[in-house]
Amino acid sequence: MSSAAAGPSALEDFWAVIPAGGAGTRLWPLSRRTSPKFLRDLTGSGRSLLQETHDRLAPLVEDRFLVVTGRPHRAAVGEQLAVLGEDAIIAEPSARDSMAAIGLAAAVLERRDPDAVMGSFAADHVIADPEAFRACVRTAVRVAREGWLVTLGIEPTFASSAFGYVNLGEELPGHPGVASVREFVEKPSTEVAAAYLATGRYRWNAGMFVVRPTVLLDLLATWHPELAAALRTIAAEPERLDELWPDLPKIALDHAVAEPAADAGRVVTVPSTFGWDDIGDFDSLATLLDALREESGSVTVLGDEALVRAVDSTGLVVPRSERVVAVVGLEDVVVVDTPDALLVTTRARAQDVKAVVTGLTADGRTDLT
Amino acid sequence: MSSAAAGPSALEDFWAVIPAGGAGTRLWPLSRRTSPKFLRDLTGSGRSLLQETHDRLAPLVEDRFLVVTGRPHRAAVGEQLAVLGEDAIIAEPSARDSMAAIGLAAAVLERRDPDAVMGSFAADHVIADPEAFRACVRTAVRVAREGWLVTLGIEPTFASSAFGYVNLGEELPGHPGVASVREFVEKPSTEVAAAYLATGRYRWNAGMFVVRPTVLLDLLATWHPELAAALRTIAAEPERLDELWPDLPKIALDHAVAEPAADAGRVVTVPSTFGWDDIGDFDSLATLLDALREESGSVTVLGDEALVRAVDSTGLVVPRSERVVAVVGLEDVVVVDTPDALLVTTRARAQDVKAVVTGLTADGRTDLT
CATH class of the missing domain: 3.90.550.10 (Spore Coat Polysaccharide Biosynthesis Protein SpsA; Chain A)
Structure with missing residues (x-):
């Protein structure tokens, strides 16, 4: 053994x-x-x-x-x-x-x-x-x-x-x-x-x-x-x-x-x-990606970096539609761009994304949850 | 006369x-x-x-x-x-x-x-x-x-x-x-x-x-x-x-x-x-819309309000694709969602949006400008 x-x-x-x-x-x-x-x-x-x-x-x-x-x-x-x-x-x-x-x-x-x-x-x-x-x-x-x-x-x-x-x-x-x-x-x-x-x-x-x-x-x-x-x-x-x-x-x-x-x-x-x-939210995802890539200080992109135009910003951008995502002058921002829904928040408020899902569910928008 | x-x-x-x-x-x-x-x-x-x-x-x-x-x-x-x-x-x-x-x-x-x-x-x-x-x-x-x-x-x-x-x-x-x-x-x-x-x-x-x-x-x-x-x-x-x-x-x-x-x-x-x-930028547009509607304090929406889910946020959201836009915990944010390009910035940095257009132009992305 x-x-x-x-x-x-x-x-x-x-x-x-x-x-x-x-x-x-x-x-x-x-x-x-x-x-x-x-x-x-x-x-x-x-x-x-x-x-x-x-x-x-x-x-x-x-x-x-x-x-x-x-x-x-x-x-x-x-x-x-x-x-x-x-x-x-x-x-x-x-x-x-x-x-x-x-x-x-x-x-x-x-x-x-x-x-x-x-x-x-x-x-x-x-x-x-x-x-x-x-x-x-x-x-x-x-x-x-x-x-x-x-x-x-x-x-x-x-x-x-x-x-x-x-x-x-x-x-x-x-x-x-x-x-x-x-x-x-x-x-x-x-x-x-x-x-x-x-x-x-x-x-x-x-x-x-x-x-x-x-x-x-x-x-x-x-x-x-x-x-x-x-x-x-x-x-x-x-x-x-x-x-x-x-x-x-x-x-x-x-x-x-x-x-x-x-x-x-x-x-x-x-x-x-x-x-x-355990990647509980976008804050921990951002921390993880920065650690994996051994970089930080500017916007971290999960997806096609060519789609992201960042000016004087930090945080996490996830371009998952095919659109250009421009971020200007935001610190620790989180932008998640998907074909049918867009999220904009901050790393500090990442836990509160749950409230959006709760609201959508309450309003019967289960097509989006 | x-x-x-x-x-x-x-x-x-x-x-x-x-x-x-x-x-x-x-x-x-x-x-x-x-x-x-x-x-x-x-x-x-x-x-x-x-x-x-x-x-x-x-x-x-x-x-x-x-x-x-x-x-x-x-x-x-x-x-x-x-x-x-x-x-x-x-x-x-x-x-x-x-x-x-x-x-x-x-x-x-x-x-x-x-x-x-x-x-x-x-x-x-x-x-x-x-x-x-x-x-x-x-x-x-x-x-x-x-x-x-x-x-x-x-x-x-x-x-x-x-x-x-x-x-x-x-x-x-x-x-x-x-x-x-x-x-x-x-x-x-x-x-x-x-x-x-x-x-x-x-x-x-x-x-x-x-x-x-x-x-x-x-x-x-x-x-x-x-x-x-x-x-x-x-x-x-x-x-x-x-x-x-x-x-x-x-x-x-x-x-x-x-x-x-x-x-x-x-x-x-x-x-x-x-x-x-003269609506020079999104900051003045937000001010204008708040004045026209005699309201402020939460997110101002230029477009279909049903598309916007705001949690504890203020600023301007312009939903011009058909996607849901969720904003969580951001103050004076500006989100402009169009079918081929997305902008996220703040009212304070609204003047700097110009830099994105300059960058796109320099990179030959005139399809987006």
Whole structure:
């Protein structure tokens, strides 16, 4: 095992689970219900976030993928990941939050491969250094085989109030650098986040879990026995999916399992520094693009730079219609130009884009959301 | 005459000359070379600025109009003012500035109507109170019949550095309220403008002149005899237009005639308070629209308000494609959305829009200018 863990080869019995959901409302009008952010190329790489997630994991799992997505996106996911077989995609009848989605994948894998270790990685995150990411995952898999629920704990680069945190405990014996998790904490205020950073004992919770499927489901059964049983039933009798799914509770994996399991001393974390972002809004997208391109100070363009005429301006311009976009004398502006909708805001107000989508929805303009 | 001057009827022998030129570069992308601002509806009235200029003058002149425009715009002017005959439009072979344009109209009128008084009013200005405007013009015509070069001196509403000023002298005997003009002054600094306003003896020079054609040409002949002669030759022998026009000097009427005539004591002004703007940029357009609609404090929309979704924003939005325009958290923003080009700037930086047009021109993108 040690040579495999250190080298570039795939990890035996390791499966990548990719929950592909979320509307990305704060990335409107780039992200839409019918074309959410995981299906979009948000970095200018030529690959969607989903495809990049696949590409980043393929060296570890070869073709051992399970993508869990909503039925409306099943076809698009299948097209973008045509390299995978039909049974690599699980289509949820409706959105029941992350526990049901990831738990169903676990139940399926538990039957498919008794020695499986699964890693769950959202389809819409960006990672700057995939090699470093894979090294962390290799460590996490090694630890997970011993029965731990393992998270990747991202080293914070600033006192973010947009992410949850994990509080590190003692080092796990036999696994240098790997730490037990004292507790998960919800999104703190910026002040509290700054205090966390000062201790050096907090990491961002990126929602990345590595665990044996049976361990995950058994933990779930401790606190939510009916949910665990229902997921195992669906895995055993797939024809009952539509019957059982609508009654599953909407609950996040963090709340259902990770937090109580941490209290029970069953969670450990692999501290990680591979450059991570969940691109929650255009502000974080701008930060990310500047970091990827190692530039800033003028307007950052996601798209065809020839379409953008910037005079004395900074910020982010996304030209996605074929029109010329001229920006004059604006600091940290955000301009997102699509064929049927235009957004103009600032990086500081990027979170409030949600209000536009809410307003459009209330007015019945779901053609635009 | 006195009853005609006081009443609503037309003024005998009074002709409206409308120089229709200027690219309106600082109103890009709304205004283009091929569709300059005078051909556009910039107030949401349903009429272009040229048409509004016509409508405002028609009660005074009936059909006695002369529009002087560039050849590229002749057809569009004819369409917009189809009510006028063919000989109401003079098409310049090329732009030779305002003295040639207005001087040619004077030379044509001098031959057409020996008793003519002409008033020259740019095609791209906005006037808030047309009734008050016409009252001032009636006064100006009465004075002009006596041989004066008469300007309308607009009461300044703020210390503008974007306009020239006229310095008022003594009251003209027999014409209460009408004042001699001591001098014309070029666009001052804001500080100097504030000092002007404090004296109460300065008015904005809106470039509106009322004068007998022969008086204008004879004044011109005093300082530019060859230009005056050439214009009179073209009026007498229209077939020589293309031959003589290219050699005419490019000079503004202010410099060619108004300034030296003021020094010679030949200019008077009718102080006026009818609400005037030349809509030089989007900042002044926003001010104007707020004044016309007696509202401000949120986003002002020039176009279909249903297309604009504003969250916590102020400024001007011009939705001229059919797309939804969302503006979030921006103060005094300017968004002009046209089918092939989008402008985002602020009211404070509205003058710098010119730089975009300069850049596009330099890059050969004249399809967009």
